[in-house]
Amino acid sequence: MDEGLRSELSKQGIFTSTLEDLYNWGRQNSVWPLQFGLACCAIEMIATSMARFDLARFGAEVFRPSPRQADLMIVAGTVTKKMAPQVVRLYNQMPEPKYVIAMGACAISGGPFKQGYNVLKGIDRFIPVDVHIPGCPPRPEALLHAFMTLQQRIDGQRLTGKSRPRHLNAEAPSEFPVPQFGAKDLEPPFNPEVWQPPRLVRSE
Amino acid sequence: MGNPVDQIFVILKHWLLSFCPEGYVPIASILLSVIPIMAVFGGLFALTTILERKGLGRIQNRYGPNRVGPCGLFQPIADGVKMLTKEDIVPRAADQVIHFLAPFALIGPVYIAYSVLPVGRNMAALDLDAGLLFFFAVGAGSELAIFMGGWSSRNKYSLLGAMRAVAQMISYEVPLILSSVPVIMLAGSLSPTAIVDAQGGHSHGLMQWHLFTPWGIAGFFLFMIAASAEANRTPFDIPEGESEIIAGYMVEYSGFKFALFFLGEYLGLFAICGLGITLFLGGWHSPFVFLEWIPSYFWFFGKLMAMIFVFIWLRGTLPRLRMDQLMGFGWKFMLPMTLLNILVAAIWHLSKTWLFPGVYLTRWALCLGILCAAYVWLGRSLAGNRSVGKRVYRFAD
């Protein structure tokens, strides 16, 4: 795809923007999660898809067991170091566009178990996370809320231009290296391309 | 023939054809038949997916998709848009060519099976003398397509799923064909149109659907069981048995190819339901004479929707069988029953010539008796030496 054609297309602003609207509308209303649960939060995730909360109302009850057909990975639960490579691999095997919701304290940061030697301190060390839901476990409504947050996020994504999301950018990676099991820890312990410890300014 | 509302599509087609230059009439006519079939059943697929999801939701005490568009009816469109824009992954180890061709091999045969289905009065695209045979023959093609999909993915689960699917489909194909043999015998034709016509008569206000005979009832149920196995529907959805082999032969399919497999499955379901309607439920005939005024295609599609609803209902209720039980059921129950049903149909036909009072009831009793006895006996033997059944439990204090 040459740049010329692309700029030609972007000139046809209306076409692109309606296309963008359609694209975003389709994506945001048909987010199929990967059937994937890790720990306690998974139970709340299941509860969310059950009758009382009914994730299906948003068209998202199609929990696909195969990553090939899923759009959304809900990392629901503690990611242990033993499990982390598998999670990353599953993420890699999902087709673009794909989203990640880190559900619960454990998935975001290791949560209550972050002091453990086998617990990964946040899945965002290896894969990019779109929405974080704090809570332990987050209430099912919180997952629904996160889901709507994700929908809004999708809605705001541009089809072209600099600010276009990762999956529309040919240069941006869509798979990330899978960490290896080391003698003491995962190797590498985090992926600097995805995650870097933020600067922490703190007054004593 | 018939009222204009009933024939509106036929009339419309002819009217459109009248604009067509002479030499092109056949091809235009073909297109005018083909395109509506594809569009209508394609649309029905979209509608069914959402209805299924909503129906399952209701069975499960919830709403189901209800946010996208009015009542969530645009859900399939959104799904379609998403699938269309999804990345398409072909595993490295896969057999690229066959992986690509498999969805085509599924959609093609499944679609052309519709050409012999009469969806309304004068609304069969083709009237083949060996129409039913054509239908079955073409249906066999989908087995290979599924095998292609599963084998080419080179994934353990998908290969297992494909082998299961093929084994299942061949096992239930024989009962499927045999269960329609009684209808063919009594209708005396392999042409679906003729079979529907054969059910057009009526007595006491009730149409003479084949369903309203003892062999018809049995045949219908046997046919529908075989049909649900052929279409991989619960409780025979083992090829996709999520809890065992992830997504069966579709594990490695993503994006729209996956959607095509889905489409193929549903189209197969509609086709086989349509055939069931044609064979046993009087095709586009209404059940009662006084309802004949309702256009025929409404009847056909109404019956189709009703059957689809039953399938959804089943899907919401039943667990799935195990592979060995499935095969056992197919060969040790379905096949003997269908064979017996042929015999019963023959008896039913031959006993028509009997003449004594109460003959009608006697015939019914005889035929039903044979069928029921066989049913009980075969059902028992199916449970077999494992003594499957209700149990009593002890309690300790």
Added chain:
Amino acid sequence: MLGEGIIKGMAETARNFIGSYSDPERLVTVQYPEEHIPAKQNARNFPFLVFDVEDPVAGLRCVACKICEKECPPQCIYIVMDRDDKGKPCKHPKVFDIDVSVCMSCQICVEVCPFDAIKMDTEFELSETNRYGGLLLTKDRLSKSNEYYHKIHSVEAAEVDARLADEKAKAEEKVKAKLAAAATAKAAAQAAKPVAG
């Protein structure tokens, strides 16, 4: 083995299907963004700090004693005590951070706080795209008024208020008593003085 069980099951699902149109028991869905399940009295999600008077800074009940910091099982509270210019600690937190991305909503901080300064919030709509800025709750985000506390846990808040008032009264009494004692002592001393003198 003749299909009765299947038919029974089908009847059951049919009952539910039809029931979902007529019987609220059978359609239990709460359509979340529009409808809410009413929050329970005791419901808890993340802690917040209670302030009393209208002032979210000075009114904080927390005295930065760091008990909660110590007891919090996953160690997600971070407190720095405020110091005045001379470096003398003044019973007030300068920094009070709770990392809700770690907090396990266990309520232990609430339980151990001797000053009823930290309580559990019921807010759960905290989904964030930004983990670092959004999920580290600082003092200003944590401080909520006593009215708010009353709103979410009316029974408990009333109890706490009564207890605090009680304690306050007792403390005042004590102070008064002390003062009085001091006064009497003084008086006594004064009375004694001349004797001594």
Added chain:
Amino acid sequence: MTTEYDPYLFLAVFLGIALVFPLAPLGLARLWAVLYSNNKPGPIKNATYECGLESKGDARVQFRSDYYLYGIVFLIFDVEALFLLPFAVAFTGLPMGAIVAMLVFLLLLVEGLVWAWKKGVLSWT
């Protein structure tokens, strides 16, 4: 009945269209991919899926012969059904003798079925 066309021509055209039909969305998807979001294959993404683990061993191993046994029985009964169909069509006009002949035909095959049943061929192990 509309008979403006040759049935086989119809079938050919229908089959052609049905085979091409999936091309439309797939082409559209391809176009989309080319225009906006390129496929980004990768060594892990395009690896075989196996429950999140690295796939080990080849999927294409030898299967068990049960499949084949069912295949044989199926083939035989498929052919049987093939012979049944013309009989069924002609059934109403046939003399008793023909019906008996068919019965014999069926019984012969049923005998095979019973044999297979007894031999446990129809029991999936």
Added chain:
Amino acid sequence: MTTLNQYLIVSALLFAVGLAGALTRRNAILVLVGIELMLNAANLNFIAFWRFGPNPELLRGVMFVVFSIGIAAAEAAVGLALIIAVYRHYKTTDLNRMDTLKG
């Protein structure tokens, strides 16, 4: 219009291809496939001769082919079963290797 000859040539071609395959391929299954092809070539001949021959209403050719299909099915079943049985013994479907492994 197509003539009988053309059908016969197609049939001959099919036969030749099947023959070539059966003779050259060393995999027993493919040899069987070649034989199937030859059989089908014969079937095509029957149908063509029936269609172009006298008395088509007697359906001789059609009947013959219907029976032939049945026989071919039986043949395929037995043939493949043999191959499987041999494979189980020698772990190969290569005819040459089967030869050498004999005994």
Added chain:
Amino acid sequence: MMPMQTLEEIKKRLESAVPGVCVEIVSNDSPCQQRSLLVDRDHGPQVAAWLRRDDALRLDYLSNVTGVDWPEVVTKQKIKVKRKVDGVEKEVEEVVQTRSGGYLEAVYHLYSMELKQGAVVIRMRTGDRDQQNKLPSLTPIWRSAELQEREIYDLFGIVFEGHPDLRRILMWDGFEAHPMRRDYVEPDDYEYEPTPHDSVLAKAKAHYPPEVAP
């Protein structure tokens, strides 16, 4: 049902039933008073088999198997001793070192499902924590020890001889430590800690550039 035999009785009968065995009763001063039998490791399986078969005990159910790490602790105690210093008897303070621990321990909780009694606790100790870290496996006697002993092997590093499948169970195979030991050092992966404390703070600090260190 007869009340269960006391530990002393069991010990006595055990000593006569299994020749050469060396059993000790380990006391327990906490209010629950669950005392246990310390069995020497060479006779472990025989003792176990006897306990399982003995008619009065019938300890057919092994409930809980666990390991405890007792690193060597040197407790220093100052005691005053009288000694002659320079010929003069004087009271001097002397430091007495008592060494305790320095071994790994496997604890088995046994019950009887048949007689509905229990628990009898037996324990075995390894020679030390590094080289002589072997104990006999009781899996051949009670299957329920299979996974739990594997777990102890994984987390504590006790090698159970005679265990049918002694592999790591919870950690991955290339993992090189026994994390439940008390001297295990956790991997240092506190790259980001918004609310660090004590040791975590120290670890986290190492990862921050000096100007942002908390």
Added chain:
Amino acid sequence: MTISFIIICCIVAVGAIAAMSLRNLVHCALCLTVSLAGLAALYLRLEAQFVGFAQILVYIGAVAILIVFAILLTRSNEPDESAVPRAGSWSGVAGVAVALVVFGTLVLSILSSSVGKTDLPASPGATVKDLGNQLMTHYVVPLEAIALLLTSAMIGAVLIAKPDKLRAGRVVKGGGEHASGT
């Protein structure tokens, strides 16, 4: 010679040649089905509707499946280097040569005979009903014979393919009672 005939012939020929020359046996089987489908189309062109569909039903629906099963059962689904006749292989060349000779003689004899020049006679209009009547009257004996043949073929094939001694000693251990099929 019409276009449709040419197309169908191409399909048949290409399918057959591919089936005989491809490396991967599953591909061969799939090509065989294509070829057989083309053949079915030829039958249809010759107005043998029943045979045409029967061809699809039996060959594509069953024989092809059986072949595929056999391929997977014998693990010959992998490309086999030795399967394709190498250029210098004597037997390969000889096989092709024999086939060519046969083809040549057949074509020569076909072209030299005068039978084949006749044009298509009028449609016989054979319906399935006629077929059924013929079958149940004139062809009853072959019918019974074929039933016998099929049954014996099935029994034979099953006996050959069935791993008898293996089945008896299937591994069953542990607490699991071996569940035989229902």
Added chain:
Amino acid sequence: MKTTVVEPPVPSGAPVGLPAGDGRFSLLPKTSFDGRVETELLEVAMGPHHPSTHGVFRMDVVLDGETIVKLKPVFGYLHRNHEKIAENVSYLASIPYTDRLDYLCSMTNNWAYALSVEKLAGLEPPERAEYIRVIMAELTRLANHVCLIGFLAQDMGALGTPLMYGFREREKILDLFEALSGSRMMCNYMRFGGCRLDLPPGWVREARVVVDNFPKFLEEFDNLLSGNEILMARTQGVGVLTAELAVNAGITGPMLRASGVNYDIRKVDRYGIYDRFEFRVPLGDHGDVYDRYMIRLLEMWESLKILRQALDDIPEGPVMDPNAKIRNFKPKPGECYERIEGPKGELGFYLVSDGGANPYRYRVRPPSLVNLTVLEDMCLGHNVADAVAILGSVDIVLGEVDR
């Protein structure tokens, strides 16, 4: 029930193969299985991401066709170092962690832990607290069993309907928990020496409503599943566990009782105040998946009985032992093992105190893990689909298996 002493069964095979990358062992034997296997063996990993492994469990299975000839469970994907963490925090701070052990039954976990600490330190909870604990434990049992049955049905391919119904009822119980403790799942409710809070006003009434409505639901379940021919065919005679093996392998809970062994710790140890309630222990005779399913169903009826009695008899009074110290709690040196009948089996806590504020050794005896010992024995010779059902009937929760 008299169990005969049998020779200990030989534990399933010796380890084979070498570790491959990704921590995978090759289970394929170098030589064939005594030449008895006719096809090539297919080694399939089921899990850690697999729809039916209830989280992140993994079974490496070797298939002969579709028959399982070898099955090795692989653990540790949810090893969250619970024990290590508990040894580094105070006795109090472990309680919220016990919630997350078996995250479907936080209340019983709390209880087991509280019981152990109470025994270790010699605390006595007041009577009302004991009643509350029984009520909570039985409610938890209900919630756990409905989930389990739902999952089991889903594993066998029922498209979530039983699971949905189960969760519908579970939500009602969770509402009760939330009203009491503030959280749906992670109750963190019990303390050593009693319970954290008293029942809120009106709670008993609400609980009674739930308990009274529950039989209706159980009957619904019965109609939907128990008599279903497909379910019966899939579960009866599948995954049989003999009483001998069950006892020897330390199986506990409904699984043990499905094998016919009458051993219910509520009856044996009579911990808490279980001796005050009338209830029976259902026992199965076949020890197959169906029995395990039915035992749980019947157990729910008994739980309802207990609940009714407890809700009727619950006395007034304090809920906390006034002597109990929550903060700076330092029990005397010593050790203690106490166990309760959790919904999944015997859940015990083994605590060693060295007199400090943290336990010196903290160990959970996880019923799920021990119950998995016999997974291979139950699965051998069965189909893959059966393995899924068998695993479902074992009722594991990974948080507890791996801790």
